[in-house]
Amino acid sequence: MIIGVLNQKGGVGKTTLSVNLAASFALDGSRVLLIDADPQGSALDWAAAREAEPLFSVVGFPRPSIHKEIAQIGYGYDHIIIDGPPRVTDLVRSAIMAVDLVLIPVQPSPYDIWAADEVVKLIAEAIIYKENLKSVFVVNRKITNTAIGRDVGEALMAYNTQVLNAAVTQRVIFAEAAAQGKSVFEMSPGGLAALEIEAVKNELVGMTL
DSSP states (O other), X not given: OEEEEOOSSSSSOHHHHHHHHHHHHXXXXXXXXXXXXXXXXXXXXXXXXXXXXXXXXXXXXXXXXXXHHHHHHTTTOSEEEEEOXXXXXXXXXXXXXXXXXXXXXXXXXXXXXXXXXXXXXXXXXXXXXXXXXXXEXXXXXXXXXXXXXXXXXXXXXXXXXXXXXXXXXXOHHHHHHHHTTOOHHHXXXXXXXXXXXXXXXXXXXXXXX
């Protein structure tokens, strides 16, 4: 399965989701490749900070030819996750054409909900050429017990794109893990953050069966 974690808006937690989803698949015994398609190279920085043996492969490929080269780059892997860039439209278009499923992280903020319109339009363009392409929103950095946290899923339904039942809550452990080049599964196995990522992964797998 090839998953693109994409949103034209920066700061929505694409790299955090990409790294931890990749770890979740890898810990299941899958061979996983994480492609850092963001010129800022945040996933590569995460890999560089890691002292332990790698859980999965990480390569940088911030070029608008991912869709042409994905078969060669990803040969032999069970799952590929593309951590997409903000605002670089040609890279995002290429990544969309490379994947089976687009995961769109959105924070519970009106600005994030409005900004999601950009990537939804790019996906609609791509479906003309790739009719089996799937896309789904995931609420990321959700703040518990707030009205916007509860209402964001309903607001996103206006885009006629599915919203995952699973959501990822704002937790300090995500930043602590990133600083050490680790996943939340290594920092706190069975913890709430790990359970939330696992729930997201399971829903995504269910969509592609």
